[in-house]
Amino acid sequence: DSFLATKLLFFLSDIREGLGERRTFRVALRWLAEHFPEVVEMNLTNIPHFNRWDSLFVLRGTPCEKAMVAFVEKQLRQDIQDARMDKPISLLAKWMPSINTSSAETCELARWFAAQMHLTTREYRHILAYLRDKLRVVEVIMSNQSWDEIKYDSVPSRAMLIYRRAFGRHDGERFGEFLADVKFGKKTIKAGTLFPYDIVEKLMYGEESDVLEEQWKALPNYIEGDNNILVMADVSGSMSGRPIATSVGLALYFAERNQGAYHNLFMTFSRDPQFVKVHGNSLADKMYNAMRADWEMNTDLNRAFDKILSVAVENHVPVDQLPKALIVISDMEIDAAQCGNWDFLTLQKNKFARYGYALPNIIFWNVQSRQDTFLVDGNRPGVQLASGQSASTFKHILNGIDMTPFTAMIECLTSERYERVVVPDGWGNAFAAKMKNTGSSLAENRAIRKATIDRLFQ
Numbered sequence: 386d387s388f389l390a391t392k393l394l395f396f397l398s399d400i401r402e403g404l405g406e407r408r409t410f411r412v413a414l415r416w417l418a419e420h421f422p423e424v425v426e427m428n429l430t431n432i433p434h435f436n437r438w439d440s441l442f443v444l445r446g447t448p449c450e451k452a453m454v455a456f457v458e459k460q461l462r463q464d465i466q467d468a469r470m471d472k473p474i475s476l477l478a479k480w481m482p483s484i485n486t487s488s489a490e491t492c493e494l495a496r497w498f499a500a501q502m503h504l505t506t507r508e509y510r511h512i513l514a515y516l517r518d519k520l521r522v523v524e525v526i527m528s529n530q531s532w533d534e535i536k537y538d539s540v541p542s543r544a545m546l547i548y549r550r551a552f553g554r555h556d557g558e559r560f561g562e563f564l565a566d567v568k569f570g571k572k573t574i575k576a577g578t579l580f581p582y583d584i585v586e587k588l589m590y591g592e593e594s595d596v597l598e599e600q601w602k603a604l605p606n607y608i609e610g611d612n613n614i615l616v617m618a619d620v621s622g623s624m625s626g627r628p629i630a631t632s633v634g635l636a637l638y639f640a641e642r643n644q645g646a647y648h649n650l651f652m653t654f655s656r657d658p659q660f661v662k663v664h665g666n667s668l669a670d671k672m673y674n675a676m677r678a679d680w681e682m683n684t685d686l687n688r689a690f691d692k693i694l695s696v697a698v699e700n701h702v703p704v705d706q707l708p709k710a711l712i713v714i715s716d717m718e719i720d721a722a723q724c725g726n727w728d729f730l731t732l733q734k735n736k737f738a739r740y741g742y743a744l745p746n747i748i749f750w751n752v753q754s755r756q757d758t759f760l761v762d763g764n765r766p767g768v769q770l771a772s773g774q775s776a777s778t779f780k781h782i783l784n785g786i787d788m789t790p791f792t793a794m795i796e797c798l799t800s801e802r803y804e805r806v807v808v809p810d811g812w813g814n815a816f817a818a819k820m821k822n823t824g825s826s827l828a829e830n831r832a833i834r835k836a837t838i839d840r841l842f843q
Contacts, residue, residue, distance in 0.1 A: 387808065
C-alpha cells in the first residue's frame, strides 16, 4: 500500500510521536524524490512539521530541488514579514546553513542557497542574523557572550542537555536560580523532544547534574489509564553502548509511571530472572542501583515467563493484577533454542491457562536491529513488535494491545496525526509498476544506498 508506506515514512521521521529518525528518513526521502518527485512536493510542509527544517536540504540535486528552494524562500520571506510585526516565526532560520561556519560543506551549501535565492552572501548572512536574533536562538546569544539575556525556561530540550555545563560556567548564579525555581515548581524546564536514553546515557558516563534530574522529571508521560505493565530489561552480553542506556532508561521510565502492584518494578533477563525494585533518592541513584542488580549475560525468555507465573501462583495474585503487557526490551538476540516454530508462545499460553491466568500481551521492543533472530508474523494476536529508541512508540503500542502487529500498525498510521500526509490519485498503481520494472539487483540497491549515505552523511 503506497499511501500507508508514505505515512510510515513520516511516522519514521516524527520527532514527537513517532520514531524520530533523521538519517534513515533522509535516505528514504531522497529516494522518493528521485523516483516520485510529485509525492515529495505534495508533502514538503510535512518535512519540517514532523522532523526538522534541515531535512529539506537532502532534496538538493533531485527533481524536487526547485520546489524545495521555492518553499524555503517563501518561508524566509514570511518569517521576515512576521518578525517585523513582532509575530511568531518558524525555526527555519535556526536550521539554515551559515556562511561563516568552520565546515566547508556547510559554507558551500549556504552559498548555494544564497545564489538560488538571488542574494549576495552578505544579504543572506544578514537575513539569518536578523531572524535568529528574533528567535533568540541560544547559540547566537552564547556566541555574543550575552549570557544574561538567555531565558532558560525557553531553551529547547536538546540545547539544554548540550549546553547545561556552559550555562553553569558562564552564568552560574542565574542558572542556579532557574534550577531552584524548577525544583519548587515555579518554572519549567523543557524535555519534550528528549528520550529516556538521552539522559540515562549521560549519567552512565558520570555526567551527573541537576539539569539531568529535572529533565528526567519533565519527560512526557506516554502512559494513560490503569495499565499494569512489566518491563524486562536486557543488558546481556550482546547489548552495548546506546542499547544498554535505552534498555535501562525505558525500564526505569515505565516502572516509575506504572500504577498498582507493579509500580516501580521491572525484571532482568538471566538464567535466574529477578524482579527489581526501583529505589533511590535521585535518578542517578536509581540507575546505579538498577545496574547493580543480579544481571547475567544471557537472555532466556522461557525462564523469565516461568518466573512471572511462579510468583503469581505462589502469591495468589488476582487475575486483574497480572501485567496487561510484558515489554521485552532487547536487541532480539534471544537464546535460539527456545524459539523453534513459535511453539514458545503456545507453550507459555497453556502454562498460564492451567492456573486460570491469561497470558499477558507480549511486546518485543528491538533497540538494536543487528539481527532479526526473534520474529513473529504480522497476524499473530497478542504480540506487538517495535523497534528504535523512541519512548513515544509506547503510546502506539498500548493502543494496539490485543491487536495483531499489522492491525496495530494500521491503527497508528491512519490516526488523525498523519491525516495531513497525502499522495496523488492513482499513485499506487504507478508505484507498483515502477517497482516491478526497476530491475535493479539487490547488490545494486545496496551500492546505491551506501553511496547515498556516504554522500549525505560523511
